[in-house]
Amino acid sequence: MEPHVLSNLITAALAILLAAALLRARRDPLWRGAGRELARRRPIAVSVVALYVLIAGLDSIAWVDGHAPGAKAESGTLQGQARSVIDRLFPADFQERSYSAPLATHELYGEEPLLHPGKHLLGTNMIGQDVLHLTLKGARVALVIGGLTSAIVIPLALLVGVSAGWVGGRLDDAVFFVMSTLASMPTLLLLIALIMALGTGTTQVCLALGITGWVGLARLVRAETFKIRELDYVQAARVLGTSELRIVWRHVVPNLMHLVLITFALLFSGLVLSEVMLSWLGIGIDGSWGRMIDQARSELSREPVIWWNLLASSTALFILILAVNQVADAVRDVLDPRTALEAL
Amino acid sequence: MSEAVSPPLLRVEGLETYFPIRSGPLRRITGWVRAADGVDLAVPAGKTLALVGESGCGKSTVGRSILRLEQPRAGRIWFDGVDLATLAGRALHPYRRRIQMILQDPAAALDPRMRLRDAIAEGMQAFGIGANEAERTERVAELLRQVRLDPGQMGRYPHELSGGQRQRVCIARALAVDPELIVCDEAVSALDVSIQAQILNLLADLQQERELAYLFITHDLAVVRHIADRVAVMYLGQIVEEGPVERVFALPAHPYTRGLLAAAPSLDAGARGRPAPVRGDPPSPANPPAGCRFHTRCPDVFDRCPRESPPSYAVGDGTSRCFLCDPEGPSR
Numbered sequence: 001m002e003p004h005v006l007s008n009l010i011t012a013a014l015a016i017l018l019a020a021a022l023l024r025a026r027r028d029p030l031w032r033g034a035g036r037e038l039a040r041r042r043p044i045a046v047s048v049v050a051l052y053v054l055i056a057g058l059d060s061i062a063w064v065d066g067h068a069p070g071a072k073a074e075s076g077t078l079q080g081q082a083r084s085v086i087d088r089l090f091p092a093d094f095q096e097r098s099y100s101a102p103l104a105t106h107e108l109y110g111e112e113p114l115l116h117p118g119k120h121l122l123g124t125n126m127i128g129q130d131v132l133h134l135t136l137k138g139a140r141v142a143l144v145i146g147g148l149t150s151a152i153v154i155p156l157a158l159l160v161g162v163s164a165g166w167v168g169g170r171l172d173d174a175v176f177f178v179m180s181t182l183a184s185m186p187t188l189l190l191l192i193a194l195i196m197a198l199g200t201g202t203t204q205v206c207l208a209l210g211i212t213g214w215v216g217l218a219r220l221v222r223a224e225t226f227k228i229r230e231l232d233y234v235q236a237a238r239v240l241g242t243s244e245l246r247i248v249w250r251h252v253v254p255n256l257m258h259l260v261l262i263t264f265a266l267l268f269s270g271l272v273l274s275e276v277m278l279s280w281l282g283i284g285i286d287g288s289w290g291r292m293i294d295q296a297r298s299e300l301s302r303e304p305v306i307w308w309n310l311l312a313s314s315t316a317l318f319i320l321i322l323a324v325n326q327v328a329d330a331v332r333d334v335l336d337p338r339t340a341l342e343a344l
Numbered sequence: 345m346s347e348a349v350s351p352p353l354l355r356v357e358g359l360e361t362y363f364p365i366r367s368g369p370l371r372r373i374t375g376w377v378r379a380a381d382g383v384d385l386a387v388p389a390g391k392t393l394a395l396v397g398e399s400g401c402g403k404s405t406v407g408r409s410i411l412r413l414e415q416p417r418a419g420r421i422w423f424d425g426v427d428l429a430t431l432a433g434r435a436l437h438p439y440r441r442r443i444q445m446i447l448q449d450p451a452a453a454l455d456p457r458m459r460l461r462d463a464i465a466e467g468m469q470a471f472g473i474g475a476n477e478a479e480r481t482e483r484v485a486e487l488l489r490q491v492r493l494d495p496g497q498m499g500r501y502p503h504e505l506s507g508g509q510r511q512r513v514c515i516a517r518a519l520a521v522d523p524e525l526i527v528c529d530e531a532v533s534a535l536d537v538s539i540q541a542q543i544l545n546l547l548a549d550l551q552q553e554r555e556l557a558y559l560f561i562t563h564d565l566a567v568v569r570h571i572a573d574r575v576a577v578m579y580l581g582q583i584v585e586e587g588p589v590e591r592v593f594a595l596p597a598h599p600y601t602r603g604l605l606a607a608a609p610s611l612d613a614g615a616r617g618r619p620a621p622v623r624g625d626p627p628s629p630a631n632p633p634a635g636c637r638f639h640t641r642c643p644d645v646f647d648r649c650p651r652e653s654p655p656s657y658a659v660g661d662g663t664s665r666c667f668l669c670d671p672e673g674p675s676r
Contacts, residue, residue, distance in 0.1 A: 029501060030457065232452040236514075239411050240467035240521065241440040250466075254457040 004062040004082035011060040034334045038327070041334070045326035052320050056140040058085040086136050091116070096128030102308050123308040125295070134292060135312040141288040142320060145206060145275045146268040152210030153267065154260055157217035158253070164218075165225025166248055175222070179215045187212050191274070195283045202285050205278065209271055217263045221256055228252050258335040265328030269321045276317065289313040352386035353557050354410065354443075354525055359383040359419035359429075361402075361409045365630060377630045379405035380416070381581035384656070385559075387525060390551065392558040394572035394589070396565065396604070398626055402581040403561045407527040410559065411445055412436060423525070441471050444518035448530035450510035454502040460513055461498035464488070467521040487516040490553075491546060508539035515546065525557045532567060544571050565608045569593060574662075577601045580637040581629055587662020597664035599644045636667070644668060648675055 025031035039046055062082040083092070096115055099108040105117035114120075122131040164175035182190075194208035228234060228251070237247045279290025280297075296310035360383075362376040379402040387393045395403045408414045410421055412428060421428040428439055444467075447453045454463055464487055465480045467473075474480035485495035491512040502510055511531070518526055528547070532540040548571060550556055560572055568575050569589060576586040577600060585598040596602045603622030624641050627633055633640050639649035648667050656663040657670055667674045 028457075029504075232447050232449060233455040235413055236445065236447065236453050236517070237455075237466060238413065239440060239443075239445050240517070241437055241470035242466060243470070246470075250458075251455050255455070 002082070004064070004084075007060050007062060011057060015057065034331075037334045038330050042326050042330040045323040045330070048319060048323035049327055052139050052323075053143065055086065055136055056143040059087075059137055059140040061085050062087070084137075087133075089136075090130060090133050094119075094130050094133065096120070096124045098124070098128055099126060099306055100124045100128075102131075108304070108306070122312045123306075125292075125309050126299075131308055131312050134287070135289070135316045137287055138289040138292065138313060138316060139320070141202075141285055142272045142275075142317070144202060145209070145285065145288070146271045148202070148206040149209045149213065149271045150264050150267060152207060153214045153217060154264060156210065157214045157221055157263075158256070158260065160214070161218040161221025162225050162248060162252060162256070165222040166229060166244075166252065168226075172222070175218075179218060182212070183215050188277070191278065192281065192283065195278070200283055200285075205275065205283070205285050209274055213267065213271065217260070217267070220259055220263065224256055224259055225252055228255055262328070262332045262335055265324065265331045269324040269328065272317070272321060272324075289317045293317070353389040353424060354387040354559070355420075355422040356383055356385050356406070356410065357420045357422065359406065359409055359416055359421065361405050361414050361416045375630050377628075378402075378581045378632060379629060380409060380419075381629075381632070383419070383578070383581070383583055385576050385583055385586065387557050387559050388573075389524065389557050390555040391573040392551065392560055392571055394560045394562060394568040394575045395578055396562060396568055396575060397578035398604075399563060400626060400629065401578045402629060403578045404529055406578070407445070407529045407559060407561050411443060411527055441467070441521045442523055443525045443527065444521065444523040445527040445529060446511070446514050446518055446531040448534050450507060450514050450534070451502065453514050454510060456502055458501075459498065460484075460488075460500055460502070460505075463502075463513065464498070464517045464520050467517065471521055473521065483520065484516075487520055488513075490519065490550070491516045507535055508542060511535060511539075511543055512546070515543075515550070519550065519554070522554075523556070525559065527559045527561065529561045530563070531560070533562065533564060540567070541570075547571065565593075565605065577604065580626060580632050582637060582665065583656075583663075584638065584665045585659075585663065586656075587660055587664075591660055591662065597659040597662075597669050598638075598666045599642045599668070600638050603641075603643070636665070638666075646675065 025035060062084040064082045094116060096107065097112070098110070100106070100114055100120060100123050101108055102121060102123040103118050104114065104120070104123065106113055120130050120132070122135065124130055125134065160175055160179075164172045190212050191208050194211055195205060198204040198208060234247055234251055237251055238244075242250070275284055275288055276290035276293060278284045279288060279294045282294070284290045284294065292309055292313035296306070296313065299306035299309060359380050360378070361380040362378050364373040365375040365377060366372065367374045381402070383402075383406050385393060385395070385406075395406060397403045405414060409416045410428070412421075412431075416429050419429060423439060423443065426439070428436065431439065458466075461481060461484050464484045465474075465477075468480050468483065474483055481498070484498055488495045488498060493509060493512050493516070497505070497509075502513070505513065531547075532543050535543060544567065547558065551558065558571070560568070562568060572589050574587065575589050575592050576583045577592070577598065578584065579600050585592060585596065585601045587597070592601060593605065596605055600622065607621035622641055627637075627640055633650070635648075635650040635652055636642070636654050639645045642649065646667075652667075654665045654667050654670075656665050659669050
């Protein structure tokens, strides 16, 4: 399957899942109340996050123009390449030969006239790509890093944490040992080693981030499961003849979901920032803001200074992280049982 | 007064449930809390046995052992001719349906993320009662009516209800599987006095309608008088006195029972000639006193008490673990 078709399918599936989750949450007064409270407390941050999600979503839907399906496209040419909705906001050949400043009419070096004078709102980079375009495309990469890693971390942490907390005994001892061992290794060292072993690439980097990132949530889940296990409603379920597996599924996991959501929101920005750090070390993901920032590093020492690349990518990153953190704090306030009780 | 003699629905014999005390870096077992240490009791079908005692005396452990939420280390739990203490897993499952429980705190006993309908239908699902969801919903509505709640509330969540309403939901949930015995562990202790009376009356009505037996665990003697047919008084993991409520309240045979009755606040204040309430705190169940367990606090203690452990002597159609009730005379 061609990559863009896969991407379209995944995007569609995620959109359906998101819609289903939202619909389900709307029917549950606890979640509905929390959602309403979240929108009331942080309307701007929530909108900003939604905007990033929208941009990333639009960048994930791509198709090929005037091109019979199945026919091989010539590599390297624009013809026959899938272009996303975001790509289509820009002309197909929206590229110069080299650096140009924002809204410039000539190249920065050599004074050659640009192909699209005055059109590059945020200038172009070393190989003449439009910086605004690249920045917008970076949103998708950032969300993929946070999303895919969370998709690895959350099920893993839930599985490990719940089974350790529920079964206890030897299994718990073993899990606890693994978690302590992982937690006592320097994260950065472990990340570099994992990426060395797994290779670079989006999936591999996310996998590495996932392997280093699941311990915190698993610990929380384990402790909470320990607590829930002794609660009256679990005992009542047992007396009512409910099987252990069903008790875990019907009583334990739903009562952990607030914890998972809080951790996801807090984890997300950390993951995006980790990728920036990895890019700086040269093991990041192509097309990420981290890569753009990394490239811009050397450009700052040029004369005249090339600032637009760095400014665009780091501002986009900063706004996303700020908004996500604000939403995460609000999510915690709204869902944490200790503070949530007042909200309900 | 005498009761019709029929084999009891539940008979507990010599029940021992200990909890390990672990200490040290290796978490080695260094001692045992003897929460239930040789408990005998019987609950007749359709009747109520109240199990009373101070907090920490092990009365909840007895209830939890009967429900097999704790594993007893010794003793027999005869229910309808079968020893539940030896059953586990699949073999135990059918008996779960016949013994249910109601707990003290209805807010904790209901999953906050579960609607009332699903909470009440949970046991039905586990036992395959009702052919489909619609039929179960129908039954849930009927159960809600039986506990005097509006069936229209079945889509609600526990936090939307009051304490009394929640306890009614817990009762409906227990009734959903048609039990024969319900272990009520301090089932009304957390409720307002006015609500307490409502719930007790509801339980009494349900007992009449459904021939239910209750093991009613409580520390509240007023509640015992209200609901129970027989009462068992527990002290430090043992039943010290058992008998019909009227007899035990009028003529307590054991000094501990007398002390408990004296300690209960009463409206006829100034009643003279009442014995003094029990003094001091109970000893640790990890290290119970030798001889009679009550001798450290007993007002009637004499030389035999610290030396020997009293057996259960017959008193009327009940029992008492006190040498004063020895038919051969207290001192020997």
